Amino acid sequence: MKTAVLVLAAGSASRFGSLKQLALIDDKPMLQHCIDTANSLFPNAVYTVLGNQSQTIIDSITSTNIIINPQWQCGLGSSIAVGTSYLQDHFDAILILLADQPRIKSHHLKKLIDLFEGQQVACSRYNNRLGVPAIFAKPYFTALKQLTGDSGGKVLLESISPVPKSLAMANATSDIDYPEDLANLV
Secondary structure, eight states, rough: OEEEEEOOOOOOOOOTTGGGGGGETTEEEEHHHHHHHHHSSSTEEEEEEEOOOHHHTTTTTSSSEEEEEETGGGOOOHHHHHHHHHHHTSHHHHEETTTTTEEEEEEEEHHHHHHTTTTTTEEEEEEEEEEEEEEEGGHHHHHTOOOOOOOOOHHHHHOSSOEEEEEEEEGGGOOOSSSHHHHHHH
């Protein structure tokens, strides 16, 4: 199954107060950590959705294909929709990652990929909810393209019946929304 990784990094990071995509962790932008993790499993199949200050971010990252969401202000759902529309004709599955979950490592994603084998959807489970990282097979691309606002993939994951297979992934709870979150991480 031909899989692409869709890294979501289009927002303005208003709660963070600056471009959190470029916040440094071990002298490397947080977004680049996510891209590198994705490339370790899917080289040359990593796509990053950008919007706010996209050129500044592009100049600071490498090893990813860029998709621009011209309506990034509409929220996470619109970035998933734009990315899925871009990838749908070339891939059979999409692994969705958030740029602000730097504790997700390749071994976490490998377990998720193993869980996905033969499934239509496999996702993470944390805080008693389903979420991303998540992998969606082609039959779900239409639903992904209809996402809007800040709902993202969680709403879709929670609407699927039967409930998709999920992997407990406590590291996914550690997203970076505020400068204090980053300080606690490093």
